[in-house]
Amino acid sequence: MTSKNRCRLCGKVxxxxTALKQHMKAVHRSYYYGVRIGILGAVLAIMAVSILVYSSLPQPPPTTTGVATTSTSTSVQTSKSTTQTPSKPAPDFTLPEIDSLGLTGKTISxxxxxGKPVFLEFMSPMCGHCAKMTPVIKELKEKYGDRVVFISIMFGNASSKAFQEIASEFIRERGLDWIHVVxxxxxxxxxxxxxxxxxxxxxxKEHMEVSRLIGSGTTEEALEEALKKVLQ
Structure with missing residues (x-):
């Protein structure tokens, strides 16, 4: 049996x-429901912060050919696709890694x-449209994961135990096997x-932005076409 389904309180695997959840409800009832209440509070807090942060940003410029544009909403249902003319490398970053068990203690840059092409997914574990796209990203990872690095960048509070639980559960229940950072x-x-x-x-592979696609309406074909461009 996999250690991914180990009870963090008593160590049983x-x-x-589903069996782990039933065990938590039956044996560690107060802890289980305490975490659930904390998760609800974290979700509400993250939603409030996201609205404040995004509303404070300047409005994006009008759409023009060859220039990446983005939506003003925090959760996008429609699809936009733009092709970039690379001019300079994308910004580097260093963020804490999280997996199906929680924060790993490592950072990813x-x-x-x-020297490797990179597929970046900007998402939130509370975003329904992101969840809908998960099977598409999994399929692409299976096809191109040996040649392209897949990284999901999650919006959330890495220091919050409630958020860690939400994010880890999102990864664990969907069997996501690529890099996730917060x-x-x-x-x-x-x-x-x-x-x-x-x-x-x-x-x-020079980390120049080549393509940008926005929204859960993005098709697997469009994403695959973007990946093929960086593998030519």
Whole structure:
């Protein structure tokens, strides 16, 4: 049985995440429901902060051919696709890594992957449209994961236990096997001019932005075409 379904309180390991949940409810009831209440508070707090942060940003310029544009909403249902003419490398970043068990204690930097194309997903574990796109990203990771580095940049408070639980559960229940990091203060979101989730930014091996796709209406075909451009 996988250690991913280990009870953090008593150490027992279960065959499925469902069995682990049932155990937590039955044996560690006060802890389980205490965490759930904390998660609800974290969700509300993150939603409030996201509204304040995004509303404080300047409005994006009108759409023009060849220039990346973004949406003003924090959750985007429609799809936009732009092709960039690379001019300078994308901003480097260093962010804490999180996986199905919580924060790993490691940090991930874009510069670690110099010489490799990178697929960046800007998302939130509370974003319904991001969740809808998960099967698409998984399929692309299976096809191109040996040639392209996949990184999901989550918006959330990395120091919050409630957020860590939300993010880890999102990763664990969907079986996501690529890199996830947390952008607690939206610094990287701002540097990449991301104004809505999900947003996908594809970098070539020099880490120049080549393509940007926005919204859950983005198709697998459009994302795959963007990946093929950086593999030519």
């Amino acid at each position: 279960f065959a499925t995440s 874009l510069s670690q992957f110099n 952008d607690s203060d939206l610094k990287v979101f701002r540097e990449y001019n991301v104004r809505g989730t999900p947003t996908y930014v594809v970098l070539n």
